[in-house]
Amino acid sequence: MKEKWSALMEKEGAKTVVASLLSILIGLLMGCIIVLIVGLTNPALGAGSVWDGIRLVLGGILSTGRDAVGKLTFGFNPTNVGNMLFRATPLILTGLSVAVAFKTGLFNIGAPGQYLMGTAATLIVALSIPTASVPAPIVWLLAFLAGILAGAAWGAIPGMVKALLNINEVLACIMTNWIAANLVTWVFADSIWCNMEENGKTGYIYKTAHNGVETAKWGLDAVFPGSQVNWGIIIAIVLAVVVYVFITKTTIGYELVSCGSNRHAARYAGINDKRNIVLSMAIAGGLSGAAASLYYLSGNTEFFWSTYQSLPAVGFNGIPVALLAASNPVAIIFTGCFMSMLNISGQQLTNLTGYNEYITDVIIAAIVYLSAFSLVIKMLLTGRKKRKTAASGLDSRPAQDGRTEKGGEGA
Amino acid sequence: MAAENVIEMLHITKEFPGIVANDDITLQLRRGEVHALLGENGAGKSTLMSVLFGLYQPEAGIIKKNGQEVRINNPNDATALGIGMVHQHFKLIDVFTVLDNIILGAETTKAGFLQKKEARAKVQALSERYGLKVDLDAKVEDITVGMQQRVEILKMLYRDNEILIFDEPTAVLTPQEIDELMATMKEFAKEGKSILFISHKLNEIMAVSDRVTVLRKGRYIGTVDTKDTDRQSLSNMMVGRSVQLEVQKAPAKPGEAVLSLRDFCVPSKAHKRNAVNGVSFDVRAGEILCIAGIDGNGQSELVYGLTGMEKSSGGTVTLCGEDISHASIRHRGRNMSHIPEDRHKHGLVLDFALEQNMVLQRYREKQFQTNGIINRGAIREYAQRLIRQYDVRSGQGPVTVARSMSGGNQQKAIIARELDREKPLVVAVQPTRGLDVGAIEYIHSQLVAERDKGRAVLLVSLELDEVMNLSDRILVMYEGEIVGEFDPKKTDIQELGLYMAGAKRMEKGGQSA
Known part of the structure; x- marks a missing residue:
């Protein structure tokens, strides 16, 4: 058993998984400690709330509220799970976006900008084509494609700047993020897409349901009653598998990864490294755009147009999602779900205990921070392994001092 | 033959996962000799020197200096014992001057301020005494490779090292510079310093060394007096067959x-x-x-x-x-096929498996892909054929990560790939x-x-x-x-x-x- 375990730990993949799980575990423990400290120092909370808080941090997804005597109850909560899947949809896609760029040796910190451009294109198409004359599913499809294309175009810009002018893509991405934030604000400000009807909602764009465009639920509403989940999550999972196949099994994927692993060798072999950088960033952008499309096409999500001062967090959260998954597209499905599960846990914490809602963001931030440590943890795992073999080598070395070995066994 | 042993490495064994890099190796370096360490790539020369320099800890075996057992846990210990090394790839800071590079890590200071005057005088004296011409105020990036090597040698002399290790020092030099280096090495030996000269160039070993220790595949093959041997028998010892x-x-x-x-x-x-x-x-x-x-x-x-x-x-x-x-x-x-100069930068994607490297230019050919989907099986078969035909040795065959292969086999892989393109x-x-x-x-x-x-x-x-x-x-x-x-x-x-x-x-x- 022990040998089997150590043989498994030899494998690079196993090390990655263990490192990610460890960083998640440490992150959750950090979250619990924060809950503990805040609970004990705040007289309004106290020890009872601490226990409730810790249980919610660890298992908020299974929380079913409080019973008659005020005790927390746990069990399968289809609404929570459904909402988790709904919120995981854009996270999976921005995670894929970051991962694809990583594979080509690029750091796509431009996912928020690509996400915003995707949002704008999707909403404009979904709200502008009258469903009276064009069938709603077609409008949905056009809006989805528009989101992908807008994101791809926005991602291609830093790619081109990098390929042609050799300007660092991180800088270019940060610039394009803010250009997107202001551009989107300018396009939507006082536009016909602003919801001026409902009181106090003048800052929001219409939900796409306003035009009868929304992602189908096709039975998912029966499985997860009361939640927002729709077929977007299925599309995200399919896209994750498609990206996996693309990267590992196609010639274009081979080119992208070659460029990412060794741009010089790729160039030597006749691979057009510049084209591949642009292509990789465009695909990354398209995935971020798709994230925005699927989120806003759900029909009942609202977009606040005045974004010029802040960038959507879901774009940045793609980075920890990709890091935790070590850029493996299939693993991203799970890390994306994990990140959105934290979100649900946080929501439960706010709803069911006296903890302030911002505490949950602190906990999520701690876990995200720890996710960047998964590489360090992986290195530590490798180091421990080495020392172990070194130590066992001392004991098991047979006495061979008498052996002589002189040259010329061939000749 | 009464010469005393300055350094003795006795029964050194060093293992890495899956490979025994040094298997019971004994090396005895006498005072005032040029001792050549000869072996193919992957024979364990560098590992042995890294053990002596404190970069690796051996699993078994001991190191003695002047008959006393010593423990060398890191390069600082090695320096304290008077062991200095010129690495194959120089460890110099390009934007520093020659003088700064020489004193780096062994600076004379007074109240925290550098005392460069004393250092300069000492370096100048050394440089004149051994005829190691350098320009002390030039930046390293501006001087020739030959001069950079002299800077490395002066670094060792400045630290009063008695045991000088030269790791493949002639690879970067012109014929004239090689002659100068050989003369300098002999001069050092005459003064009682001991020199370990790592090389696989038989001409140079025959020209400069007193004794030769031969390693093959991590094992100790033997130590011979240079005057009793010749190039052919040395190369036979090194390779294990007639070459x-x-x-x-x-x-x-x-x-x-x-x-x-x-x-x-x-x-x-x-x-x-x-x-x-x-x-x-x-x-x-x-x-x-x-x-x-x-x-x-x-x-x-x-x-x-x-x-x-x-x-x-x-x-x-x-x-x-x-x-x-x-x-x-x-x-x-x-x-055109092209065997590139820099096999790590251009020749291979080091993090790719050997089989993926074998099709670096050919992955688009019909036999390796259908409608853009890569045909793994065909690539594996092709890689296996090249591995057999060109005798590329690696730990796990086609799926070996290129980075983990020895330099010689990496080069063989590139040659196989390029020549097979016909x-x-x-x-x-x-x-x-x-x-x-x-x-x-x-x-x-x-x-x-x-x-x-x-x-x-x-x-x-x-x-x-x-x-x-x-x-x-x-x-x-x-x-x-x-x-x-x-x-x-x-x-x-x-x-x-x-x-x-x-x-x-x-x-x-x-x-x-």
Whole structure:
């Protein structure tokens, strides 16, 4: 058993998984400690709330509220799970976006900008084509494609700047993020897409349901009653598998990864490294755009147009999602779900205990921070392994001092 | 033979996962001797030296200095014991001056301030005493490789090291500089310093060393007095079989020109002038044409320009009758295979499996993909065939990560990939750099076989032995221009050396016309 375990730990993949799980575990423990400290120092909370808080941090997804005597109850909560899947949809896609760029040796910190451009294109198409004359599913499809294309175009810009002018893509991405934030604000400000009807909602764009465009639920509403989940999550999972196949099994994927692993060798072999950088960033952008499309096409999500001062967090959260998954597209499905599960846990914490809602963001931030440590943890795992073999080598070395070995066994 | 042992490494064993790098190795270094450590790549020379230098801890065995057992846990311990090392790749800071580099880590200070005057005086004295000419105030990035090596040697002397390790010190030097280095090493030995000289160049070992210890595949083969042995028996000990030191080849039967360069120019990245300036020559089918020259005279740029990796700034390149002066790298690759100078930077994607590296240019061919989906099975089969045919050794066969392979086998993998593409022109740049005699013999025979199949071979080499041995025609390049053309049968290393150093030159087209 022990040998089997150590043989498994030899494998690079196993090390990655263990490192990610460890960083998640440490992150959750950090979250619990924060809950503990805040609970004990705040007289309004106290020890009872601490226990409730810790249980919610660890298992908020299974929380079913409080019973008659005020005790927390746990069990399968289809609404929570459904909402988790709904919120995981854009996270999976921005995670894929970051991962694809990583594979080509690029750091796509431009996912928020690509996400915003995707949002704008999707909403404009979904709200502008009258469903009276064009069938709603077609409008949905056009809006989805528009989101992908807008994101791809926005991602291609830093790619081109990098390929042609050799300007660092991180800088270019940060610039394009803010250009997107202001551009989107300018396009939507006082536009016909602003919801001026409902009181106090003048800052929001219409939900796409306003035009009868929304992602189908096709039975998912029966499985997860009361939640927002729709077929977007299925599309995200399919896209994750498609990206996996693309990267590992196609010639274009081979080119992208070659460029990412060794741009010089790729160039030597006749691979057009510049084209591949642009292509990789465009695909990354398209995935971020798709994230925005699927989120806003759900029909009942609202977009606040005045974004010029802040960038959507879901774009940045793609980075920890990709890091935790070590850029493996299939693993991203799970890390994306994990990140959105934290979100649900946080929501439960706010709803069911006296903890302030911002505490949950602190906990999520701690876990995200720890996710960047998964590489360090992986290195530590490798180091421990080495020392172990070194130590066992001392004991098991047979006495061979008498052996002589002189040259010329061939000749 | 009463000489005392300064350093004794007794029964050293060092294991890495899956490999025993040093298996019960004993090395005894006497005071005042030049002791050569000979072995193929992967024989465990570097591991043994890293153990001595405190970079690795051995699993078994002890190290003694002057008969006392010592523990060397890190390089600082080694320095304290008077052990110094010139690494194969110099450990110098490019933007520091020579003096700063020498005193770095051993600075004399007073109240926290550097006392450079004393240091300068000491370094100057050392430099004069041993004839190690350096410019103390020049920045390292501006001085020649030869001078950088002298800086490394002065670093060891400045620290009063008695045991000097030279890790393949001659790889980067010109013939004249090698002679100087040999003389310096002998001088050190005469003064009672002990020298460990790591090399696989048999000529140098025969010329400079007193004794030779031979390692093979991590094992100790034996220690012999240099005066009692010769090149052939040393190489047999090293490889474990009889090795052909001279290349066996029939006279060339050159045919039509496969590659023609006319007034070819490539701009330099370092300065405003052209790195390659108006070069014209032909490479004919069935001949090995060698470009000789000291490193940095435009040979690398010539190849970059020729293969399309750099843009040329003038002239024409004609390959198989087609003008490819402005063609893409991939387009040129249709008729050209290229064994690159830097196998880590260009030759391999080190994090890819061996099989993926084997199809670096060919993954788009029909046999390896269907509608853009890669055919893993076909690639594996192909890689297995190349591995068998070219005897590429690796831990896990086709799925071995290229990074984990030895340098010699990495190079064999590249050679296998390039030669198996069967192109009319083979461009080979320093194909045997850093390799051992076994691998060199193999690669040379492969290049001759290519020639005999009627392919044109353009060889760029800094090793004069290789140039003389392998080529059918030699062009000497100096400061971006061809300064002479020679028949290897009618010239010698001394004459080539004069042209390489720029002391002589032929008129353009003088001999070939």
